Amino acid sequence: MFRQQMKPAGVYAGVSSLLQQASRGGISNYLGGMRASDLLHPRPEGLYCPPGDFFIDPVRPVNRALITHGHSDHARSGHRSVLATRQTLDIMGLRYGEGFAGTTQAAALGETIALNGVTATFHPAGHVLGSAQIAVEHQGRRIVASGDYKRQKDATCEPFEPIKCDVFITEATFGLPVFRHPPDSEEIARLLKSAAQFPERSHLVGAYALGKAQRLMRLLRDAGYDRPIYIHGALAKLSDYYQSQGIDLGTLEPATVESGARQDFAGAIVIGPPSAFADRWARRFPDPISCFASGWMRIRQRAKQGGVELPLIISDHADWDELTATIKETGAEEIWVTHGREEALVRWCELEGIAARPLHLVGYEDEGD
């Protein structure tokens, strides 16, 4: 529904340009005699650590994977062994079934884990429940792979912790100065205002099934909304899991026709994956107002093209101000920018006198918000 242009199909393009840069001596950051790119560099499977022999968020099956969070483009099934936070492992189990990996190991936040002489430490990323940044250290130097992150407060996950490092690998989903996320409470207030203005209609809110949907539910509760929230079936398992982790989402009811006649949905707030609203599924609701909770909703034309009547600018990714503030906080000498709008963030780093380059990782959907 909200796809923008796809990435070019040439999967290896990024790697070869990186190698060229490296051979020209373009990468200046030497870590105690070794280059930063010897510790972590992109391979077709994902970000690879040769001395530790592991991948971070690999997009195809590998021997050992360290996974930042449970979104399906970062957490795939079929690896021989997976190291991730307990909650990320649980979420993968819910999505793929118990046999999603050969073996699994839970990483506690802040705990240092040795992998062939390299150490890895998971730190909260504030993206979704269980999400973590991964700090990789070797010979006294540290690279932090952020995975996806945000800085806005979110009651459904641990807040992001800035980690001092030599190289910070940042996502750039919203890496343009136009992306400025407003406070989420303001957005929820607009949804509730609209629900009060149009009591005879239902509000269908498109939200990704992991993270965004549960955050919305929690925000509605925090705003004092105590009616049942109706949910699409695709959200049920994950929302139950959030509740089991002590995140109170209030009363959730399936948005099935059996659970109520059409008119019972008048005035209701219904949350489902965005794809469901284009579907025949949506016909059970009376004269629905289509809403979509996403950082992309900042751009009017995006809302208009998608037929969204009430855009809610609620994102689980850092906006421009959060990205630039975070880069400064990490104190990193060098920034590697991945999945998103790399060029603008690289430009900003140049203006700030920070070395930066795009890390053309492939296979992550920058639409995932």
Next chain:
Amino acid sequence: MNRFAELLDRLVLTPSRNGKLTLLTDYFRSVEDPDRGLALAAITGDLSIAAVKPAMLRTLVIERMDPVLFGYSYDYVGDLAETVSLVWPQPPGDIPNRSPTLAEVVAKLQAASRSDGPKVLAGLLDSASISARFAIIKLVTGGLRIGVSARLAKQALADLGQVDVAEIEELWHGLTPPYAGLFAWLEGKAERPERTALALFRPVMLSNAVGDGDLEKLDPADYAAEWKWDGIRVQAVCDGGVRRLYSRTGDDVSGAFPDLAEAMDFSAALDGELLVGDPQATGTFSDLQQRLNRKSVTPKIQQQYPAFMRCYDVLQIGDEDLRVLPFRERRGRLESFVKTLDPSRFDLSPLVEFADWTTLEELRSAPPHPIIEGVMLKRWDSPYLAGRPKGPWFKWKRDPHTVDAVLMYAQRGHGKRSSFYSDYTFGVWSGPEGAEELVPVGKAYFGFTDEELKQIDKYVRDNTVERFGPVRSVRADRRQGLVLEVAFEGLNRSTRHKSGVAMRFPRISRLRWDKPAAEADRIETLQALLDS
């Protein structure tokens, strides 16, 4: 300012008329004076603020941020006002604890001189939130483009005060922003504002379409018949030296027709049709189009396409309000009054003689001029009533044209139709035999039943070729395609459409599941209609 900005944001994305009305009435109810009145003026186009050029806006933002980053941003967003509103850097340390009100913004903009305009604008942008910045930029660059007509805004006022919209229209031209007296009346806190201005608009009388079986119940002797002219309904009002030409919704269109306004040297209110040409040789609708949607008009265009008024009613002469008189008497007064006017600018809409409905039916089907779109029936004894009373006036239109076209694209609808593909773009064949291709000729989103909508929706889903956001292209070639019989009122030449034609009032009249796509009509069929 934030509430106004929020209103604009919601209106632009709300497609349904009722939804817009709810948003507008809620805004007028909850926002205080003078902000709500200024918002109303901004929407109806009655707020005057010195304009700022887009180039100036760009200069202001480039002074404040890296041009390369601005370039990336503008490329991505595509809209200058929106890009600037998003990237505008908040001045460091100086975060205002409150946003300016709309009244403060308007006052500052109106007080700004040409030279300090950009500085004033920059100061306002510094103090505003993102969506307020967008609204401010829209105010200064002109044109809100939110899909709300002045008429719709007046309807929202009528809803607010539970009065007829005709009452608002009648008062409107005597009022000025911020309309405090109007709001006070609508909220029951004050008397209705006095009609003190000269040459005010009088709400027009509208007709109902002749429905099945309507005529059988009526006596032909009770009714006068006239041709129904396909021009623009206008009201010419002259009063104490003030001359105004109003559209049927009470918008002042005098500026677009200075040639006609020039000839309005009388003291009366006339109702009629604005046409182009001269009374002896009436122009076609295409000619008329040359004069439409223009704020001002060159002497050359005025000469080439002179405007005149074909009068069919008189509402006032001097101080005498004639609206209470029966049509028969008004007609008599009109006939003698029109004789006193400039014959190149005013003539009388002739009555059509008929004895029975069958005779009139024959006349209706073969009108003597292409710009006639049917006949009007007016009850001899009816007074002039605002609105659309059922009974006194009927319109009996010529049957529409139809064409068999092939469904090419379908777009998802909104609200009740949000999960249905309900807006259809259709095309006809063009090109040489053996290499025919479809060329789009129009778009329609009504005319079908709910059951038919379900069937077309299924067809679209089953025959999708490509998806572009909410739009799907549908398989449409010589061997397969859904043929739609499309009814329309007329065709205009269009340089904006590849086919060169634009349909007026197209709607789906029938689904031709039985008809092979290859047998749909060709573009030449439509072109022939254009030349007639």
